[in-house]
Amino acid sequence: MLRAHTVEDVRRAEAAAMADLPDGALMQRAAAGLAAAVVDLLDGAYGRRVVLLVGPGDNGGDALWAGARLAGRGARVEALLLADRVHAGGLAALRAAGGLATRDPDDLSAAPDLLVDGIVGIGGRPGLRPEAAAALARFPAVPVVAVDVPSGVDVDTGRLDGPHVRADLTVTFGTHKVAHLVDPAATASGALHLVDLGLDPDELGPPALEALQxxxxxxxxxxxxxxxxxxxxxxxxxxxxxxxxxxxxxxxxxxxxxxxxxxxxxxxxxxxxxxxxxxxxxxxxxxxxxxxxxxxxxxxxxxxxxxxxxxxxxxxxxxxxxxxxxxxxxxxxxxxxxxxxxxxxxxxxxxxxxxxxxxxxxxxxxxxxxxxxxxxxxxxxxxxxxxxxxxxxxxxxxxxxxxxxxxxxxxxxxxxxxxxxxxxxxxxxxxxxxxxxxxxxxxxxxxxxxxxxxxxxxxxxxxxxxxxxxx
Incomplete structure (x- = not known):
């Protein structure tokens, strides 16, 4: 059975997992799974051009740490920072691996092979801020991998209200989210890839919905x-x-x-x-x-x-x-x-x-x-x-x-x-x-x-x- 949980369920289960793990371990699991999915999609990392769209939360941190892994494997990784404050550890790791981080969209490659949507995560509100929407609009024909959920969708209802990411692949963590399966947001998720974070099913609780397999x-x-x-x-x-x-x-x-x-x-x-x-x-x-x-x-x-x-x-x-x-x-x-x-x-x-x-x-x-x-x-x-x-x-x-x-x-x-x-x-x-x-x-x-x-x-x-x- 494929199960999807609410934001509250996920946060409760993640908090319980983090209490028993070293600091940052859960994010590293997510970043490793995200980087592996990108490599699989691009059929390699070396020489590939990847642009990260990075917002302020852990979602952006996942993207930055995954970007560092990709840069370490020879990809050209550029991060567009869409918030005043982003995940410090992830940003430092990306730069240390040779990646570029900038707040100026004109610094980015004109024709990347892939966009990684790390704008907002499960805590985001429906819709995108103008600067995020503008960044997406610069690359209308570039495939997009969404981190956890496509930014701009309503995670717990599947509603769409305003600009949002339309992903070719969504790499999600721990469990599926309602928006992955329920229209109209499901149409924005593309293919789905679940990364196992080792969350306790008892902490997740009963699913918000299921899909028969x-x-x-x-x-x-x-x-x-x-x-x-x-x-x-x-x-x-x-x-x-x-x-x-x-x-x-x-x-x-x-x-x-x-x-x-x-x-x-x-x-x-x-x-x-x-x-x-x-x-x-x-x-x-x-x-x-x-x-x-x-x-x-x-x-x-x-x-x-x-x-x-x-x-x-x-x-x-x-x-x-x-x-x-x-x-x-x-x-x-x-x-x-x-x-x-x-x-x-x-x-x-x-x-x-x-x-x-x-x-x-x-x-x-x-x-x-x-x-x-x-x-x-x-x-x-x-x-x-x-x-x-x-x-x-x-x-x-x-x-x-x-x-x-x-x-x-x-x-x-x-x-x-x-x-x-x-x-x-x-x-x-x-x-x-x-x-x-x-x-x-x-x-x-x-x-x-x-x-x-x-x-x-x-x-x-x-x-x-x-x-x-x-x-």
Missing amino acids: PDDVRALLPRPGPDAQKYTRGVVGVRAGSGTYPGAALLAVSGAGCGLVGMVRYLGPEHIADTVRTAHPEVVGAGRVQAWVVGPGGGDDAGSMLAEARADGVPVVVDADALRHVDAPMPGCVLTPHAGELAAMTGVERAEIEADPLHHAREAARRWDCVVLLKGHHTLVADPAGRVRVTTTGVPWLATAGAGDVLAGLVGALLAAGLEPYDAASVGSWVHGAAATEASAGGPLTAGGVAVQIPRLVRATLNPSGSRPLE
Whole structure:
């Protein structure tokens, strides 16, 4: 599991570590990891030109000490000092190693190979001071490595407010930070590299949010036992589609029929049911289910679809048109809005939800007393207790019509197979994104292509070695 912590958590854990270590040892660990990451990115140090943008705090100290290490390996290192006072020990080390330190931007190389952002760290406020923004603007095409976090982002919320660094690589220390994983700041972090500082997990405490990794998904995916039959594996029902959007029913059924449950039932307009059965002859009609998927393409009938599904007393995945009819707490269910749909449900402007999705996902989960899967570049899954998981799988090509219908069906299948709503939503989102990545292979995809890829992705996740289980 990848875990991210708040600034307060990190500071508490770092203080505990420093109490047991020689003075400066933690910064040296950070600087060593940062320098190694820069060398790896540049494929060497000798002869490379590196500019450090150095602010007043420990973040700047990390950059200066790393710069000293790079200079010692033959790199040409120049530090632009953006504060009256910077880390004295780091500055002395850089100069002793042959590096340049200046307050005049005109002293810097015109075309460095790399910028190191040591402007502000986890204690910085959103936005950049004018002199820092101007320094960045001098090198618009130069790759940037951010120290711990991209300067100018809101570390604990992921919000962006004013100028900020957009990094190609962020080298972070001890644990991931919320801004690395939550949009919109996550888009400014680039690739992530974590340097282990040896922080005590007990001092860090519970994470602010998590991101599933393949081993976590493997442990959560349902598998049939030796005595399984189709009913014990779970039955998921789909109420979706209308004359205007018949394809939504097909796509939701495709997601639900990915093989993770024993049976899929479809209830909807008869002419759509005929089309569904033609495309998916294994799909059957009315009967008992362990979970419902309601709303994709439902149009004017979505309200009655939702009421009928809720009357069964089983978990419901509420998607698309059915979200307009959520007017009371929905314990045990999963809501799957994108930012526009959540805006319509809450009366909050879409732009505000996109600016602070973590806050709004948590608030929605509390308001409706259920799991909320807020779709986006990094989809968030929040539960009423405040837990959040972020999905880091997926590709931009996944922003395509019908992809959400497939996701709703997949989450419904996982619910019917027995996963708790929080796990069903987060595993479903991870699998959906990973399947899309494979289906895309670097190019365009369709929602139907994602659905086809899901069983293959599940098979590969369950059997990472490539071997098949014995019959």
